[in-house]
Structure formats: structure tokens, C-alpha cells
Amino acid sequence: MSINNLFTYEIIAQETPYINRNCSKCKTNTEFYCSEKFRVNANQKIVDIWLIYNCKHCEGTWNYPILSRVNINKIDSMLIQKFMNNDKETIWYYAFQISKLRKQCNGVNTDIRYELRKEKLDSLSNKVTIKLCYKYDFGLRIDKLIAEIFGISRSKVNKLSQNGTILLNPKINMKSKVIDDLQITVMGDWYDGSS
Numbered sequence: 001m002s003i004n005n006l007f008t009y010e011i012i013a014q015e016t017p018y019i020n021r022n023c024s025k026c027k028t029n030t031e032f033y034c035s036e037k038f039r040v041n042a043n044q045k046i047v048d049i050w051l052i053y054n055c056k057h058c059e060g061t062w063n064y065p066i067l068s069r070v071n072i073n074k075i076d077s078m079l080i081q082k083f084m085n086n087d088k089e090t091i092w093y094y095a096f097q098i099s100k101l102r103k104q105c106n107g108v109n110t111d112i113r114y115e116l117r118k119e120k121l122d123s124l125s126n127k128v129t130i131k132l133c134y135k136y137d138f139g140l141r142i143d144k145l146i147a148e149i150f151g152i153s154r155s156k157v158n159k160l161s162q163n164g165t166i167l168l169n170p171k172i173n174m175k176s177k178v179i180d181d182l183q184i185t186v187m188g189d190w191y192d193g194s195s
């Protein structure tokens with residue numbers, strides 16, 4: 001008898017990406033981490049907001065411009081409060097704007113720690129379907145994630161993909177980045193999700 005299984009895996013980032021740029025004190029290209037603090041400057045009605053990054057070696061700072069010379073009346077008052085209170089969700093929103101960050105520095109290191117929160121939804125057939133979702137995108141590769149979920153090597157993932165045991169919906173390349181709502185279906189019963 002076969003049991004059907006549907007799971008969701010939420011990918012939960014555990015830290016914000018590191019960035020690389022030149023540190024004026026260390027006088028070299030070095031890694032900076034997000035301080036999780038905004039700097040807010042108000043000059044009469046004109047506001048500047050930065051997100052502060054610190055050099056890993058000397059704690060030297062780099063201010064990542066979020067808003068530059070904006071009239072305070074044009075900013076939502078709730079948002080201003082979030083900037084003032086260093087609201088974590090707002091900080092993470094900006095710290096994960098990876099393509100914008102890349103334009104401002106020498107590189108963004110997205111190889112960050114993450115956790116998977118698994119939830120079993122339902123089952124009906126001789127296959128397992130996993131639906132992926134996340135709040136913060138950091139360009140995780142599909143084959144890497146599948147290897148982690150099933151505890152198998154990346155080459156095994158690619159073999160199972162080639163022989164039709166692992167299917168992706170939409171049908172994108174195994175080596176591409178995880179997209180929100182991606183579904184992974186595993187045919188057969190070699191994986192029952194109990195581990």
C-alpha cells in the first residue's frame with residue numbers, strides 16, 4: 001500500500017549576508033557584517049537613512065544608503081518609526097536586497113546559515129511532494145537544498161532528476177536558484193519523509 005505525502009519546507013535564513021568592500025582602516029578588501037542598526041539623519045524636513053555595516057576585523061563602519069535626501073512628508077510615518085526602532089524585519093528586508101547591495105560594494109556573500117521548517121500537509125499517492133517557500137531570498141541552489149533535505153549527494157540528486165524520480169514544478173534546471181513556491185516531487189517510495 002502506498003501512502004501519499006505532501007510537505008512544505010520553509011527555508012529560514014539565520015543571518016544576513018556578509019558584504020565585501022574596501023575598509024579604509026584595514027586598507028584592504030574585507031568582509032563587513034550587518035550591524036542590524038539604521039542610522040537616521042534628519043535635517044529639518046530632509047531625511048537620510050543608512051543601514052550600518054561593520055568591518056569584521058576593525059569594526060570600521062560602512063553606511064549603506066537606504067534613503068537619500070527624502071522629504072519626511074513623503075515617507076510613511078510607520079516606516080520612519082521602524083527605521084528609528086531598528087525594526088528587525090525592516091533591517092532584514094534591506095539586508096536581503098542582494099542585487100542592490102551588489103551595486104554598492106565589491107561582493108555579497110550569500111553562503112549564509114539557514115534552517116528548514118518542515119510541515120506535513122497531506123498524502124494520497126505513491127509519491128512525495130515538497131513545496132518550498134521563504135521570506136528572504138539568498139540565491140540557494142536547488143540541487144544543494146534537495147541533497148540536504150534527503151541526505152544524499154548532489155550527484156545522486158542529478159541522477160534521480162535525470163531518470164525522472166525527482167521532478168520540479170515549474171520545470172527549471174536543478175542547478176538554478178530556489179524560487180518561491182517551487183514544488184519538488186519524488187516518485188516511488190524510497191523517501192517517506194519520516195526522517
Ligand SMILES: [Zn+2]
Pocket residue numbers: 023024025026027030055056057058059060
Ligand atoms: Zn577594517
